[in-house]
Amino acid sequence: MGVVIVAEKCTGCKLCIASCPYAAIDMVGNVAVLNEKCTDCCACLESCNVEAIIFEGTRREREIDLSQFADVWVVAEQREAKLMRVTKELLGKGRELVEAKGERLCSVLIGSGVGHLAKELFEHGADVVHVAEAEELSSYRTGPYSKVLSELIIEHRPDVVLFGATTIGRDLAPRVANRIQTGLTADCTGLEIEADTGALLQTRPAFGGNIMATIVCPRSRPQMSTVRPGVMAMAERQAGRRGELVQKEVKLRRADLTTEIVKVIKGEKRHVNLEEAKVIVSGGRGLGGPENFKLVEELASLLGGEVGASRASVDSGWIDSSHQVGQTGKTVRPRLYIACGISGAIQHLAGMECSETIVSINKDADAPIHKIADFSIVADLHKVLPVLIEELKGVGKGSPSEG
Template identity: 55%
Template sequence: MSKAKVNQGINLDEYKDVWIIAEQRDGKVLNIALELLGEGRKLADKLNVNLTAVLLGHNMDEAAEELIKYGADNVLKVDHELLKVYTTDGYTKVIVDLVKERKPEIVLIGATTIGRDLGPRMASRIGTGLTADCTRLEIDETDGKLLQTRPAFGGNLMATIVCPKNRPQMSTVRPGVMKKAKYNPDRNGNIENIVPNIKDEDIVAKVLEVIKSEKKEAGLIDASIVVSGGRGLGDAEGFKLIEEFAKKLGGVVGSSRAAVDNGWIDSSHQVGQTGTTVRPKLYIACGISGAIQHQAGMSESDCIIAINKNPDAPIFNIAHYSIVGDLYEIIPAIMDAIDDADSILEEI
């Protein structure tokens, strides 16, 4: 039986290759693009097709080369003054035109502020589905379809979604969930310069000025060590201990949603389904029970240490090392041990 299926005039066999939409700021490729390249590479190899990065902006020669070194077979570089700063109208039009012309089978977009704005508009104009905030992507062994997994029902279960009749299959992927592609300085690929069909009047909402936020970012996504505090801290004062502990380890401060909801710490520190997804080398959960929504944002950490009074706390089910007890006794003891070890090393 032929693999080809036709739905509303769509021949699925015409669609081929995996695309990722590569976000950049001021010509610098963002980490989410490298994460998409890592995941896209696996999907493309499974399907035995090419991986293409779509790069929009202005003066991006270095960024295009970087995408090749990180695993892209092809880069579609769309360089235009009107695309220097992201606009919904401009980016949607240009990428949709490319998708309709080139017919990729899979398109991956970062679930960033831009991606969450761009993805639904693209899907609507193309006439296909979009699975948002995916945490896992796989290729079905039987029919080659994309299996798109994401949290559902408030994070209480994981749903796997397929798009059987329309193309491309589109997903937005949460930052910090997928592993970054590895850099290979010797890798070669094809960079194609695309001349977009875009005019000033195509952009209805224009960016007049970009104002940099003075708010300090928590730095969770790129951190190797994250020390998070939760409801078990008791109050906002408890985060002084968490900050001291994180500084001692050379890490950054995270938190549970409960701590944010209580006003103990800014939401930029929140880890979890409705916060930031992290995968550091070391994650220390202090006074965090470990609701499934929190686990969804940190369970892929290389090493998880949990400190909690409750021996039945769900966080212990995924922790590599569990410490049952009062965090206000345990954390100072750990910091003292670190100081003692440093003193011994200095003497040696």
């Protein structure tokens, strides 16, 4: 029962060997043969052009022994050899999870010339860091990254694997989850360990944030999630904290390198990184015109923050869409979000309501934004913003303390 190779049909093309994540297929003479590493994952079935590999039986005969899996893994995300903030957030949450499970917190670092980042991972709570370095891994590409990560997971059997829900994490995680045939939950905003079962409860918004769903992965391992940036609290840095470094040998074939990055175009004008910002000052239709964004920009700059915008002000052409916050723009979670002249349509709220502290400045007392604000000011923003700017200049606060 399970995966079977029909020797009479096999043409010896070796395609299945390349497809197997477990190195469970050997060539014996001119025929492919399964070895003891086969887990019946069925990854090879699709690779065979002559239908020589079949699955016998109607369901998985071999139940996976869940107790063989332990530890929480955080897939570190680095861009140009800089660690992304979301990785430290995952380490913060990962620490909570391993304390509930009594296991180790591990991290995977993939890239080229990134080994020095392991220190930062240790200092943010990783007990073990697996480092995979190679020239071909210098920029993120689906093929080689998914190959290296799948191999590591198969070798070390983590119980939980977390990724940032970024354009990299959401490209990589589904590919890896498929290769090892396990479950993946997208864009989680809550993670906890269920007390009696030890299972990972993965909570995420659905239907445009109108409902929350808690997802479990009861029969396969690891339990994998991508986690929304800006939602989990960052791990505190403990200077000098050390851990165990494990070097992974990287072997890539031409078949793993199916895409090529031709060039990279950085964001136009100033670099807007709303997801990473600690302070965001956003402007909406209430500004009345593009010239009034100057007030917003000045306040943002005094607070060491970024400028955000509602869809209304972007659609009016007052500011570039890279500043847009909301369902069709960025989802942000700064420590401080100041909404100026924004009414608070549900699509905008969906993108910023997880901010730690929200300030609303809008002369319309009925504007929905006031309802979710921690501090609301019902007044003309053109009168309030200059006061704030003057006060901040007076206090001499140039930028917020490093948090």
